[in-house]
Amino acid sequence: xxxxxxxxxxxxxxxxxxxxxxxxxxxxxxxxxxxxxxxxxxxxxxxxxxxxxxxxxxxxxxxxxxxxxxxxxxxxxxxxxxxxxxxxxxxxxxxxxxxxxxxxxxxxxxxxxxxxxxxxxxxxxxxxxxxxxxxxxxxxxxxxxxxxxxxx
Numbered sequence: 001x002x003x004x005x006x007x008x009x010x011x012x013x014x015x016x017x018x019x020x021x022x023x024x025x026x027x028x029x030x031x032x033x034x035x036x037x038x039x040x041x042x043x044x045x046x047x048x049x050x051x052x053x054x055x056x057x058x059x060x061x062x063x064x065x066x067x068x069x070x071x072x073x074x075x076x077x078x079x080x081x082x083x084x085x086x087x088x089x090x091x092x093x094x095x096x097x098x099x100x101x102x103x104x105x106x107x108x109x110x111x112x113x114x115x116x117x118x119x120x121x122x123x124x125x126x127x128x129x130x131x132x133x134x135x136x137x138x139x140x141x142x143x144x145x146x147x148x149x150x151x152x
Contacts, residue, residue, distance in 0.1 A: 004049060009034065013042055014051065021055040066114050069143035070121055072129065074109040077136035084108075086133040096124045107139070118142075 006014070012032050016023060023031075029039040046052045061067065076083060084102070087109070091100045099112040111129070115121040121140075129138060 004051065006051075010042060010046060010051075013039070013046065017043075017052065017055070061114060065116050068115045068117050068121055069146060070113050070115075070125075071141045071143070072111040072113055072125065073103075073107040073139040073141075074111060074129070074132075074135060075107045075137040076109075076134040078134045079108060083134045087135075090132045094124065094128045096120075096128075107137075 009032050013028065016028055016031055025036050025040055025043075028043075029036045032039060034042070043052070074087075076087060088100075091097055091109075091111070096113050096115050097111050098114050099110075101110045102108065103110050113121065113124060113129075115124055125138065125140065129135065
């Protein structure tokens with residue numbers, strides 16, 4: 001997908017929506033200096049062009065009791081395209097995995113896993129992650145304190 005260049009108004013719309021996706025169209029229009037119809041047209045174009053992928057609520061996961069975070073390095077036994085594809089598809093089914101990134105380095109993937117506690121984490125690692133296609137080895141790093149997470 002080609003890189004898109006945004007003018008200052010489109011960038012301002014994106015910035016405002018990242019800060020508050022529930023902003024009214026009237027308020028957004030006032031902030032960016034456009035009337036409602038041109039502002040709405042720009043938003044629709046940003047959505048159509050794939051710059052705005054959706055609108056989400058930020059959830060306080062600690063209040064839900066899922067405060068245990070671990071980062072897991074995953075090494076695969078096979079890194080050919082078909083093996084990577086199988087892992088990529090299978091990891092999608094594990095709800096506790098918040099993020100999965102393919103890494104260039106000494107291991108193949110880095111996962112962010114959030115659970116209620118260490119027992120739940122051990123179950124996810126042992127019963128789900130370790131049984132994924134081609135998983136050879138995992139290494140866990142438990143988070144002691146969440147300092148900054150803009151995705152939460």
